[in-house]
Amino acid sequence: MAASSSLALQNWQLLHEARQRGHDAYVEQALRLEQYYLGGGLQWDPEDRVFLEGEGRPCIEINQIWPAIHNALGHQIHNRMDMAFRPRGGEADGELAEVLSKVAMQVADRQQLHWLETQCMADGLIQQRGYFDVRMDMNSPTAKAVGL
Structure with a gap:
């Protein structure tokens, strides 16, 4: 049991260090990049989509x-x-x-x-x-x- 709690503590410390070095910002950027890759309407910010659709303009995406x-x-x-x-x-x-x-x-x-x-x-x-x-x-x- 002590070995698994030690491993859990090491993993927690690594996660904490990564977060301090900007991992959260990377995760946000990686999600955005994956949305660009996947396409299917995910390349548009929701606010931009609402604005364009409110004006009757289509949200065209050429992936x-x-x-x-x-x-x-x-x-x-x-x-x-x-x-x-x-x-x-x-x-x-x-x-x-x-x-x-x-x-x-x-x-x-x-x-x-x-x-x-x-x-x-x-x-x-x-x-x-x-x-x-x-x-x-x-x-x-x-x-x-x-x-x-």
Whole structure:
């Protein structure tokens, strides 16, 4: 129980620090950027929409952001990179590099890395930030299987 409360305290402190550094302003901006991306009338401020509709003028929206983002994502999907290990001296050899490459590909496949990579890029293109959360557990059965 103490470990989970310690983790909760760490998360709270990180959130508090992020908010002090302008995270709330970023969240507001990211929401606005996502509305521009989605379109469907979301690009208009509600006050502007009421004003225009009150004058009998239509709120026209030509969303050129959607196709541009999807074009960039299509390029990213078509040009994905694969992980590979190469021996670079010391005790490294081709056999270990091949095993590590296969383990990395298996982990990437099981974690749906290609999908996450595309999602991260979409977040970055639309909201200006995209993050991976990558962690290594050297006590996992996979790590033990390859002798790490």
